[in-house]
Amino acid sequence: xxxxxxxFLGLLVGFPAWPQTPSPAAPPQxxxxxxxxxxxxxxxxxxxxxxxxxSNLPEVQRYTLEQLKLTSILWNEPDSxxxxxxxxxxxxxxxxxxxxxxxxxxxxxxIFKISKEEVIVAEKYxxxxxxxSIQETTLVISxxxxxx
Numbered sequence: 689x690x691x692x693x694x695x696f697l698g699l700l701v702g703f704p705a706w707p708q709t710p711s712p713a714a715p716p717q718x719x720x721x722x723x724x725x726x727x728x729x730x731x732x733x734x735x736x737x738x739x740x741x742x743s744n745l746p747e748v749q750r751y752t753l754e755q756l757k758l759t760s761i762l763w764n765e766p767d768s769x770x771x772x773x774x775x776x777x778x779x780x781x782x783x784x785x786x787x788x789x790x791x792x793x794x795x796x797x798x799i800f801k802i803s804k805e806e807v808i809v810a811e812k813y814x815x816x817x818x819x820x821s822i823q824e825t826t827l828v829i830s831x832x833x834x835x836x
Contacts, residue, residue, distance in 0.1 A: 746791075748776065748784045753793045753809060755779050758827045763804045772802040800824065 797811035
């Protein structure tokens with residue numbers, strides 16, 4: 689039995705059980721080259737309005753909403769014929785009196801609603817996939833007095 693086992697082991701180790709056939713050659717892979725022409729820069733944000741020339745815009749649209757300060761609201765009852773207005777001050781202390789529907793801010797915001805205590809501004813933004821969304825920002829009257 690021992691002899692048979694050693695012969696079997698010798699055959700198993702020394703000789704392959706089946707003849708090896710060469711594997712079929714893999715098809716050649718095409719070479720890939722990347723061309724960045726006519727593609728956007730992946731390191732720049734995908735905002736649609738970032739390349740716009742701001743020099744032709746009114747001054748109130750050259751600042752962000754954070755830079756503009758809501759100083760007062762001239763509010764009228766909705767059933768009156770008078771239009772409510774909001775007063776904003778820019779960093780250069782220039783005053784702007786705006787009504788609902790007027791544009792404000794760098795992100796092409798529109799004054800959506802003016803109430804007694806707040807102003808709601810709707811701005812367009814683009815997410816990383818290029819989809820536009822509207823963000824509403826509520827501005828309240830700043831309580832701090834400027835000494836400038």
